[in-house]
Amino acid sequence: MSYTVLARKFRSRTFDEVVGQTAVVTTLRNAITQNRIHHGYLFTGTRGVGKTSMARILAKCLNCLSTDGPTMTPCGTCDSCIGVSRGEDVDVVEIDAASNTGVDNIRELRSNAVYRPARARYKIYIIDEVHMLSPGAFNALLKTLEEPPEHVKFILATTEVQKIPPTILSRVQRFDFKSISPADIAAQLAMICKEEKVEAEEEALRRVARLANGSMRDALSLLDQALSMGGNQLTGDVVNELFPTTHDEQFAELIDRLADSDAAGALTLVDATLSMGHTLDYWCSRLSSQLRDLMILRVCGENTDLVDAPAGIRTKLVAQAQRFDSGAYVYMISVIEELRRSVRSAGTGRALLDAAVIRLAEAAKFSSIESLIAQVDGAAAAPRATQAPAPRSSAPPPPARAPETRPPPAAPRPTPRPQAAAPAEAPAAGMGRRVTQADLKAAHAEPVVKAALEVFGGRIVDVQRGDPKQTDE
């Protein structure tokens, strides 16, 4: 017997089996039990969230031959239910609008719609990818959708609802299918693995669920791939081998060097990564992607589903994410994006890249305006060591917000101070230093500073103490 892929084998067949669409299921069930079945439905949502499955379930509920009327629990064994499941029922017409886009196709549909169903209660048209219909076809459909014969029901499905004309939208009941949460997908995968007698590690299932990006069909396809490789065992190693993470140890090391303000070490690593054959553009893309993961982990916490990383690597990433604060990540990604644009057109791409890396390594010594203001206001509960300046912009610097509008800090910020850069006994410039109100007042009192501020219309954002020769600025 030929193998049936999991996505088909475990396709939802009843309302109870549908995952993650509770509100839609409740409404459709109520519509059936209360006899308030609308003549037109539009199911929309990203791929693999159950639109077509729900359309078939609804068709079975309406046409199941084992009961006298529409039922919430179709038998699944009558000719109609079997036909619908196979997509070949005489009264349930499935149309792929992607390959039947023209007005003639809809005219044919209209001319057939007037005839009563052959054996079931309703003639049901399931039009998949309905957004692909031509404007003429939509217009032709309009009249039928407005006042279809009583025995006709339409179920339209699309991933791109914004392409559907408003005239159609106002004639159908629209249901937005939500992306399925990784937790729901993982639970479903666990159930399927159990039925398939596959031993699956919980972490491996969670990783597959995250990779599926809200789509159950994608999750089942990924599971299929993993099982074809790992046999009856689904382990983290199998999943990692099959779907390697974008995390790269060398780039992680590079980010550590940047946090340590170790420009030399960072440049060596740049050379090592480029010698692997990466183009400058690809290199920028990889670093940007890795910084993005760290930024998300820093902002959303270690349990976020927005970052795809297996457990082992995730722990490392979480630790590394603490080395900078969110502002620093924003700055670094901006620099890399700027670099990416420049290297495409410049003949000296490598020089630009090296310069950018040095700039990033030096950036760890600066503090952002926001953090300084926060420190001056005494709002920062903990020192913010590695704040980087905001990306250069022609726009004026943002003014400080009124104290009463600033929410209290959500959590004490860790100190991501690079160990090598700032000795504890001399926290001079940059990391680990806190500029106090007294510092600012003292700086303001300096005649030279005062004159400079008047000439340039500027304001003080940082104060450096100690011997200027020992600083980098």
Place this chain on the structure above:
Amino acid sequence: MGVSDKNLPIYVIFGAEDFLRLRAMNALISRIIGPARDDMALAEFDGDNALLADVLDEVRTPSLLAPVRMVIVRDADEFVSENRDGIERFLTKPPPKKDAKVEPPPPITGVLVLVCRSWSKSTRLYKIVDALGGNIPCDSPKANEVPGWLVAHARSAYGCTLDGAAARRLVDLVGPSLGLLDMELSKLATYVMPKTMIGMTQIEELVGASREEKVFGITDCIARRDAKGALAMWEQVIATDRDAPYRSIGGLAYGFRKLAEGKRLMKQGLAMPEVAKRAGLWGDLTQIKRQLERFSLTQWQDHLVKLLRLDVASKTGLGHVSTSVERFIVELCSAA
């Protein structure tokens, strides 16, 4: 239903709102030929390609099996423009003298129904139909009247209770199109069954899942400095479809423009209800005020400039749009 003395030779259903026109037409069909909608008594034409002679033939020909025949011309704007004189002649046969009294031509076995978007009051035809009493205007309620209309419609059409705040939220999510609002109400009424109370929770569960809504949600989260929430919503937006990120920048800019406008009005010293009304900001006024106070006017404008740059970069292949928006979100949420 027999031929009623109340039936007129012509009805003109006009107005910009499709839903109201359709409702008026169905009500008329139900009154004139009965709710069973006997097809023998109904003839329909498409105004774009209907000929006056065909239409009038239908009107003048008594129905074989029904006491009255109803002839509907949909989208009749063009039909009316091209056949104005002919319709006037049909209604005023014999042609009226200067002081002639306009009377419907008896007996009425055929009723002509014109359904059009515009119906100019200054035309002779309008005045003739008006004298007969056949004009049925279907004007859209004003924007601020839509929630009230929705509350009343929920009660009359679906027997459901919808409070004012929930109605405003629904309008905010769906827009002012009465047809779309009716569809959402019908869905919500089915969802809450057997109960009849539609509240904010049900609206959020069943209606608030659209991408547009998420984009506005991101704006709200940014204004609240909720980076985590904004990033989670952004993830859902980009999961929706491949092109979503590009379009969503426009959505974000739309939200930011409204907030910037709100901030500008606030700076002018306007009261919060007026600020919210003029800037098109819906929801809790205290929360809106807090959002507006989050950034200065210059900052709100600066955000728009950043979004513009991001948009340009994404459309010229100079930046990864998804990462750029994430960076933008984090930057704004962490800004002091």
